[in-house]
Amino acid sequence: MLTKRPFAMLALYYYPGNASLLPHMMLREIRVPFDMRLVDRDQNAQKSDEYLKLNPNGRIPVLVDGDLVLFETSAIALHLVDRFPEAGLAPSFGTKERAEFYKWMVHLTNTPQAEYRAWFYPHEHVSDEAAIPAAQKAAEQRLYRMFDVISEQLGDKTWLLGDRFSAADLFLFMLIRWGRAMPRPPRTLPNLNALAERVLARPAVQAALEAEGLKAPIF
Numbered sequence: 001m002l003t004k005r006p007f008a009m010l011a012l013y014y015y016p017g018n019a020s021l022l023p024h025m026m027l028r029e030i031r032v033p034f035d036m037r038l039v040d041r042d043q044n045a046q047k048s049d050e051y052l053k054l055n056p057n058g059r060i061p062v063l064v065d066g067d068l069v070l071f072e073t074s075a076i077a078l079h080l081v082d083r084f085p086e087a088g089l090a091p092s093f094g095t096k097e098r099a100e101f102y103k104w105m106v107h108l109t110n111t112p113q114a115e116y117r118a119w120f121y122p123h124e125h126v127s128d129e130a131a132i133p134a135a136q137k138a139a140e141q142r143l144y145r146m147f148d149v150i151s152e153q154l155g156d157k158t159w160l161l162g163d164r165f166s167a168a169d170l171f172l173f174m175l176i177r178w179g180r181a182m183p184r185p186p187r188t189l190p191n192l193n194a195l196a197e198r199v200l201a202r203p204a205v206q207a208a209l210e211a212e213g214l215k216a217p218i219f
Contacts, residue, residue, distance in 0.1 A: 010034035013054065013062040015041045016212040017177075019073040019113070020061030024212065025170045026080050028204035030087040036211065074109040077167050089167040097161060104160050104168040112146045112175045115139055119182075144184060147176075151189040159195070173199040177219040187219050 012027060012034055014020030018041070027034050039045045039060050047058045054062045055071040062069060063076045065083070070076050081090035091097035118125050118139035122132045125139075150172070154160060160168045176186040176196045187193040196219050199205055209218065 009066070011037055011064040013037045013039050013051070013060060013064075014212070015039050015046075015060050017214055018060045019174070021174050021177075021208065021212065022073055022167075022171050023061055023063055023076045023080060025174075025205050025208045026077060026089060026167055028208045029089060029170070029202070030080065030084045031204075032084060073113070074105055074171075077171065078105065081167055089170075091161065091164065091166070097164065100161055101166055101168055104166075105171065107150075108168065108171045108175060112143060112150075115143050115146060116175070116178055119143060140182060143179065143182070147179070147186045147189060147192065151192050154191050154195065156191065158198070169195065169199055170205070172196075173205070173219070180217055180219050185219070193219075 010027065010032065012020060012023055014024055014036055015038065024036070039051060041060070045051060046055075046060055051062075052058055054064070054069055057071065059071070061073060061076060062071045063079070064070075065079070068079075070079055081087070090101050116139075119136055122136035122139065123129070126132055126135050157163075159165050160172060172192075173196050176192055179186040187196060200218060
């Protein structure tokens with residue numbers, strides 16, 4: 001059943017498997033109507049004049065919510081949990097659980113998500129092309145350490161917040177997925193693999209993956 005509340009039409013600018021996957025999964029969890037608008041990276045559409053009016057950084061995603069145009073993945077995610085609190089994708093305001101949720105959302109965007117940039121695009125981080133392999137290897141090693149820390153913090157809990165599922169778990173799932181081609185993928189850490197499997201089993205996540213045409217291996 002769709003969320004019964006007044007809302008403006010939502011539109012998500014996305015590219016399959018990109019950072020837009022997080023808000024896409026969230027919108028499916030919320031079960032509110034929204035438009036999906038493909039930004040064709042294969043045609044460099046994220047650098048088009050039209051798209052740069054929405055996000056001057058030329059990155060994906062963008063969420064349009066009525067007259068609000070919002071970029072930055074974590075900002076979009078936090079807006080959605082506030083916009084649709086009845087969906088339960090974050091704990092209540094003012095609670096210690098909400099503070100833990102903020103911690104994970106900020107950590108995931110500032111550490112592994114940011115570090116993936118250096119791993120996927122090492123040429124952006126060097127002035128000498130000969131240094132590209134070393135730059136990617138260094139990013140890889142930093143990512144290993146980051147996921148080791150996340151694994152240690154998760155421990156044997158079901159979700160990052162313990163027994164409660166949240167948007168932070170969707171975020172971590174996306175980041176685990178991004179590392180599937182690494183020499184030591186995040187899924188090799190048993191508790192991260194188990195969390196990813198639990199997220200993957202959710203109908204909303206399955207619907208988002210299907211809509212984006214994302215096939216196995218998912219992570």
